[in-house]
Amino acid sequence: MKEFEIACPVGKELGRSAIIEAAARAMGVSVKAVSHYRILRRSIDARKEILYRYRIAAFKTGETYEDFRLDEYRDVSSAMPVIIIGAGPAGMFAALRLLARGLKPVILERGKDVHARKFDMAALSREGIVDPDSNYCFGEGGAGTFSDGKLFTRSSKRGDIREVLCQLVNFGADPDIMIDAHPHIGSDRLPGIVENIRKCIVEHGGEYHFGTRVSDIVKKADGSFDVVSAGGQVWSSRKVILATGHSARDIYEMFDRKGWKIEAKGFALGVRVEHPQSLINRIQYHGSYQPYMPAAEYSFVTQIEGRGVFSFCMCPGGILVPSATEAGEVVLNGMSNSARNSRWANAGVVVSVEPEDFPEYSKYGALALLEFQRDVERSMYGFSGSLKAPAQRMMDFCRRVPSKDLPATSYHPGAVNAPLHELLPESISLRLKYAFPEIGNRKMKGYYTNEALLLGVESRTSSPVRIPRDPDTYEHTDVASLYPCGEGAGYSGGIVSSALDGINVANKI
Ligand SMILES: Cc1cc2nc3c(=O)[nH]c(=O)nc-3n(C[C@H](O)[C@H](O)[C@H](O)COP(=O)(O)OP(=O)(O)OC[C@H]3O[C@@H](n4cnc5c(N)ncnc54)[C@H](O)[C@@H]3O)c2cc1C
Known part of the structure; x- marks a missing residue:
């Protein structure tokens, strides 16, 4: 087997004979001695001519390629x-x-199935x-369903x-995600995939219970659990996986009340x-963009005054x-469809926050940064009085002057002209003020412009709380057989x- 690279202009077909x-x-x-090949990876190279670069594994007769093999599922209807x-x-x-x-x-899920969820988001x-x-974070598929994917x-x-990629293809994603350097599914495709996963789990004897918000987890004397929903239903089990995501504040508060360890993060x-x-x-694309090319992405990271400032979850051809x-509260995020064909590009541009940055919140203990996050989100709502996002043009924000007007935005609830430079905590506002011109000057000429609109606030980048677990068993450090899992x-x-x-x-487990 031999791996090699081959390039081909974007928009042109890379034919079989060229690869062989x-x-x-x-x-x-000789050409005849090449028996078969696999495309391992495809990435865009926009440094000069806009190319797709392919990484390919080629084989002679008798050489084999080990494909990733998916699990086979058992009937678990009467299992533990x-x-x-x-x-x-x-x-x-x-x-x-x-x-x-x-x-x-x-599976106990506070939200609705993907279909019902769509109506709530509309x-x-x-x-x-x-x-x-039931919102962009809660419901079947979690925060990932109506996302950029x-x-x-x-x-x-x-x-x-x-x-993970193989499973997603198995449940309906485009097989190209297996080779793309930056694979992407899109919000129009994700709900179908999430639904197929549910069907598979239920067909094999697993259970889904929607509209079931867990409000308590009771550890019993025999080591097993009663998991209690807000509606008063109780489910019992010897093992519990807690995978409630970064926005389940009621779960962190429940841990805090019970005295089960959590940490500010x-x-x-x-x-x-x-x-x-x-x-x-x-x-x-340095001025060479053609309509058949994918909508361009960007990402950057820089350091300003000892804290990272970076782009987060960039959505080319997406919406807010x-x-x-x-x-x-007002919180913004981005999503896109598989075609990525809206006329906007959006990204979070965020500053790292550590518990010691806001000592005034230390009285909340492990919930310090959660309370900080909540206060900032509420202050945005306090300004606009609705889900409209406080917004300012980029150069005006950096010059700390009000914007005369705002450009159009994809954010459906709308934007309200605001002194965002004052509304954001100063340590964040100042770092952003220095970051935008730096990115425009050093990395992406044209990025620093008043055509760009800043909207507040991007605050759900990751969890502001950690639920600690044993590094070997993955059980909670205080509660055996409870497994904190995922982003939350x-x-x-x-x-x-x-x-x-x-x-x-x-x-x-
Ligand atoms: C708009 C948007 C766009 C995003 N785009 C991308 C992207 O392009 N790529 C990417 O990698 N990531 C993206 N993300 C982030 C990604 O979705 C999350 O990192 C990921 O979904 C986290 O997975 P999780 O299973 O840990 O938690 P979640 O997806 O948050 O799932 C947690 C689930 O727990 C449920 N839950 C919460 N509390 C309770 C309770 N008390 N009882 C019962 N159920 C409960 C919730 O309803 C939810 O369904 C995006 C997020 C958003 C909001």
Whole structure:
């Protein structure tokens, strides 16, 4: 077997014969001696001519390629139940692994199934009503369902990413995600995949209970659990996976009340930045953008005054969505469809926040940064009096002057002209003020512009609380057989790493 690279202009087809000829050259054999090949990876190279670069493995007759093999699922209808709280990526992938190991996943989910959930999110954007159990963070598929569906992760040490990608293809995603350097699914495709996962779990004897907000977990004398819903129903099990995501504040508060250990954890907070996608295409493709090319992405990280300032969850050709989970707060996030064809590019641009940065919140103990996060979100709502986002043009923000007017935005509830530079905590506002011109000058000429709109606030970047677990068993450090899992417990960030954490926790069980 020989691996090699081959490039092809974006928009042109890379044909089989071109690959075989390149393979023969790379292997130093005749074309006839090349038996077969696999495309391992595809990435865009926009440094000069805009190219797709392919990494290819070529084989001679008799050489084989080991494809990733998916688990086979068993009928678990009468097996030992394992309660999973939360049907996000962590909960769903934990459930799939339990099926393979012969344990019965019983999923308790506060939100609705994907279809019913869509109506609540439409109402959220249109009428500004936040259902605390059904929104962009809560409901079947978790925060990942109506997201951008970007699937790249740097967390290869957590496990084999191919397992997650392969599962997603198995449940309906485009097979290209297996080779793309920056794989992406899109909000139009994700609900169908999430539904297929549910069908598979139920067909094999697992259970889903929607509209079931867990309000208490009782550890009994025999070591087993009663898991209690807000409606008073009780489920019993010897093992519980807690995969409730980074916005389940009531769960952190429950732990705090019960005296089960939780810890304040650093996260990041800032703004959503929206540029015209055409401008980002021009910058990233150096003026050579053609309509058949994918909408351009960007990412950056810099350091300002001892704290990281970085782009987060960039959505090319995407839209901004209201991601609040409680009434009286404004929170923004981004999503896109598979075609990524809206006329906007948005990204979070956020500043790392550590517990010691805001000592005035230390009185809240482990919930210090959660309370800080909540206060900032409420201050945004306090300014606009609705889900409209306080907003300011980028250069005006950095010059600390009000904007005369605002450009159009994809954010459906709308934007309200605001002195965002004053509304944000000063340590964050000042770092952003220095970061934007730096990015425009050093990394992306044209990025620093008054055509860009900043909207507040991007605050749900990761969990502001950690639920500690034993590094060997993955059980909570105080509560045996309770498994904190995924982003809400502080062990992952994003769809793929949360799914991997779900698999890892199920493996421990
Ligand atoms: C708009 C948006 C866009 C995003 N885009 C991307 C992206 O492109 N790529 C990417 O990798 N990541 C993205 N993310 C982040 C990603 O969705 C999360 O990292 C991931 O979903 C975390 O998985 P999880 O299973 O740990 O938690 P979650 O997905 O948050 O799932 C937790 C689940 O638990 C349920 N729950 C909470 N409390 C309770 C309770 N008390 N009782 C019962 N159930 C409960 C919730 O309803 C939810 O379904 C995006 C997030 C949002 C909001």
